Amino acid sequence: MIETTNHGKVRELRLARPPANAFNPALVVELTRRVEEAPEQGVDALVVSGAPGMFTGGLDVPELLALGKDDIRAFWRSFYAMLRTVAASPIPVAVAITGHCPAAGAVLSVFCDRRVMAEGNFKIGMNEVQVGLVVPPTLQYAMKRLTGPRVGDALLVAGALVTPAEALRVGLVDEVVALDAVVPTTLAWAERMVALPRDAMRETRRIALADLVAQFAGLGEGEVDAAASRWFTDETQTTLRALVARLGKSS
Numbered sequence: 001m002i003e004t005t006n007h008g009k010v011r012e013l014r015l016a017r018p019p020a021n022a023f024n025p026a027l028v029v030e031l032t033r034r035v036e037e038a039p040e041q042g043v044d045a046l047v048v049s050g051a052p053g054m055f056t057g058g059l060d061v062p063e064l065l066a067l068g069k070d071d072i073r074a075f076w077r078s079f080y081a082m083l084r085t086v087a088a089s090p091i092p093v094a095v096a097i098t099g100h101c102p103a104a105g106a107v108l109s110v111f112c113d114r115r116v117m118a119e120g121n122f123k124i125g126m127n128e129v130q131v132g133l134v135v136p137p138t139l140q141y142a143m144k145r146l147t148g149p150r151v152g153d154a155l156l157v158a159g160a161l162v163t164p165a166e167a168l169r170v171g172l173v174d175e176v177v178a179l180d181a182v183v184p185t186t187l188a189w190a191e192r193m194v195a196l197p198r199d200a201m202r203e204t205r206r207i208a209l210a211d212l213v214a215q216f217a218g219l220g221e222g223e224v225d226a227a228a229s230r231w232f233t234d235e236t237q238t239t240l241r242a243l244v245a246r247l248g249k250s251s
Helices: 025-040 061-065 069-087 104-110 137-147 149-158 164-170 179-195 198-208 210-217 222-230 234-250
Strands: 002-007 010-015 045-049 093-097 099-102 114-118 175-177
Touching: 002 025, 010 025, 010 179, 025 045, 025 069, 045 179, 061 234, 069 104, 069 137, 069 210, 069 222, 093 104, 093 179, 099 104, 104 137, 114 164, 114 179, 137 149, 137 210, 164 175, 175 179, 198 210
Parallel strands: 010 045, 045 093, 093 114, 114 175
Antiparallel strands: 002 010
8 A cells, every 4th residue: 555665864754555645554554654754764854655646546535425424533643643643753754745635635735844836737625524534633733734724714714725826825835846746856855854954953843843832732522523433424324325326437
């Protein structure tokens, strides 16, 4: 599900779960493990990438719809643990957005240090509302931390998906480059971070990201359990099942 390539002190973790690199419970646990173990293995920076044209399609909705309440609750706990692991990593984590990046992909990206996206006919955004899901407070905070509250509120409430150019304009991504330059550009940024005085960079980064990491400190089970409970509301189930039906007809 994840292909690893070492570029000196920078490690690339390439999502490799075709056809859409969708997040299921196993991929969430595996990405969390890979991020956690990297610093212990001497890695000084991480780049998470995807397939050309598709970073990730978001959550694996068909698989998740088959899960019961206890398993969905466990999934959301794992998903939040993944986000916290990325945000609290002692080494920089950048994301090379190699194509479409809706929903869970956009969520992952806003908890990373740097976002480089491919130019072209791609979309990015937290479109959860469009598929019947509520965007929880911690995820909203991470989004608005980049875009500001006015733009962030508008995008979140509408469940908007935007082009790479618009994402760059509002601060949702940091760079937009040609598709074949996404991974090299992201690796180059990571290499610049690695070249800085190590302790000074890491401690300054820790301070800079402290507000984001702090969102998880008082989280408890309330927000996670609320997300799990909402998954089973009539509106959410109806909307998600209609989405799966549409995807089935178009495949």
